[in-house]
Each structure stands twice: as structure tokens, then as C-alpha cells.
Amino acid sequence: MKFAIALFSAAHAPSSRRALAFAQAALAGGHEIVRLFFYQDGVHSASDNIVTPQDELDLPAQWRSFVSEHQLDGVVCIAAALRRGVLNQEEATRYQRPAVNLSAPWELSGLGQLHDAVQAADRLICFGGP
Amino acid sequence: MAQSLLIISRQAPWSGPGAREALDIVLAGGAFDLPIGLLFLDDGVFQLAPGQQAAAVQQKDLSANLQALSLFGVEQLFACGASVAERGLDPAALNLDEVQVLAPAELGALIDRFDQVITL
Numbered sequence: 001m002k003f004a005i006a007l008f009s010a011a012h013a014p015s016s017r018r019a020l021a022f023a024q025a026a027l028a029g030g031h032e033i034v035r036l037f038f039y040q041d042g043v044h045s046a047s048d049n050i051v052t053p054q055d056e057l058d059l060p061a062q063w064r065s066f067v068s069e070h071q072l073d074g075v076v077c078i079a080a081a082l083r084r085g086v087l088n089q090e091e092a093t094r095y096q097r098p099a100v101n102l103s104a105p106w107e108l109s110g111l112g113q114l115h116d117a118v119q120a121a122d123r124l125i126c127f128g129g130p
Numbered sequence: 131m132a133q134s135l136l137i138i139s140r141q142a143p144w145s146g147p148g149a150r151e152a153l154d155i156v157l158a159g160g161a162f163d164l165p166i167g168l169l170f171l172d173d174g175v176f177q178l179a180p181g182q183q184a185a186a187v188q189q190k191d192l193s194a195n196l197q198a199l200s201l202f203g204v205e206q207l208f209a210c211g212a213s214v215a216e217r218g219l220d221p222a223a224l225n226l227d228e229v230q231v232l233a234p235a236e237l238g239a240l241i242d243r244f245d246q247v248i249t250l
Contacts, residue, residue, distance in 0.1 A: 039151065111158035114158075115158060118246050130249070
């Protein structure tokens, strides 16, 4: 089955852990992930600047290695990311900000990527939200 | 055939960017001509309250964006009647003419009609 996975909650939220566990289980079960789409507070999980205490699960690092290892399409909503201070080099330059905290394998793009993923997938699975 | 998508919007317009971000998904879907619906549920119905003065809480008014829904071809607009009543709103005076007010018992069938659902 083809899954699109959307994440809406912050990196420290339990639903963010469940999203990664689901994504890992989906691939382990022989399914395909057409795209990960991080929206709302979910954009924080793509930040390079989250520092997790040593004895806790470093979720942003786990996402990064998971997406890299499986060469997944990891898209972070650009409008949601800018609002929350998650910027790649291009956006930091554009808005003259001193810090860059988003890099490969993550890509900033628009909501069209969410709709495109919904159309390409058999199922959209969402994590987080109210 | 394109997959249909229902957005369930549950956040009040002044509670943070949630309401606006839910609406942005709907408008983007409309711009791509996709079959898309929007259901206002729980505090989300406050987005439909008439006479909002967003500037008083240093917010931008979301009402104008709601009026854009028809321009983007989004015509499947629903509100939960129980949520509306619980919050003391008049279902006949909501800020969006095209919205259909549904009884809670009708919501299951509505959600069932759509291929995919996002709740924000």
C-alpha cells in the first residue's frame, strides 16, 4: 500500500514518536511512503537545532537518518516553517536571518505537495492535531 | 478520479495559527481544482461568528479568507449544529452563507463520503 504521512505536532509530542514508528513499520511491512509532509508544529521535527538530552530519544535525528537511509521525499511546509523560524539557507538569505536550521534531506515546499501526496497515495495517515 | 479530501477545522480563529492553516489547505486544494470539503467542528465554529473584531486582539481577520472559498470553487462547507448551539451562535446568522449546518448524527455519513480526512 502507498502511504502519505502528515505530521502536525511538535517534536516532543507523543504523536510525533508514533508517526516515526508508523513510518518505520510501514516500510518494514513492505509498504511504500510516497511522501512525508510536516505542517503546523510538525515543522520543528525537521529542525537541525533541537538538542535532546542524552538519555532521551532524539526524534529529529532519527527522522533525518530514516529519511536519508530510505531516500524518502521529506517535505516541510514553507509557510508553516517560516512562521516558526525553521529556515533553510535560501530562505535565511531571502529574509536576511542569521541562522539556518533546515537542510537536506528536508525540502521546503508548499501545500500543493500535500495535495499531490494525497492524490498519489492509497491512504493519508495524519499524526497530531487537536 | 481525484481523491476527495475533507478538512475538519476545530480551532477558534484567535487560538493560534491552526484555523488559518486548516483553511490554507482547503484553499490550496480549491486552487488545484480538487474535490475538497470543510467541516467546522467544536471551537472551529467560532470562525463563523458574525461581527468579529480581530484587530482588538492584534489578529488578522479570517472572515475575509472564508469568503474566498467560493472563489476557489470550494462549495462543500459544513458546520456541526451541536457545536454551533453549544457556543451560543445563531445557525441562521453565521458568517458564511453557503455553510450547511448538520446534526451530529449526520457527521458520520459526511466523513464517510470523503476518501481522506485531515483534522486540524
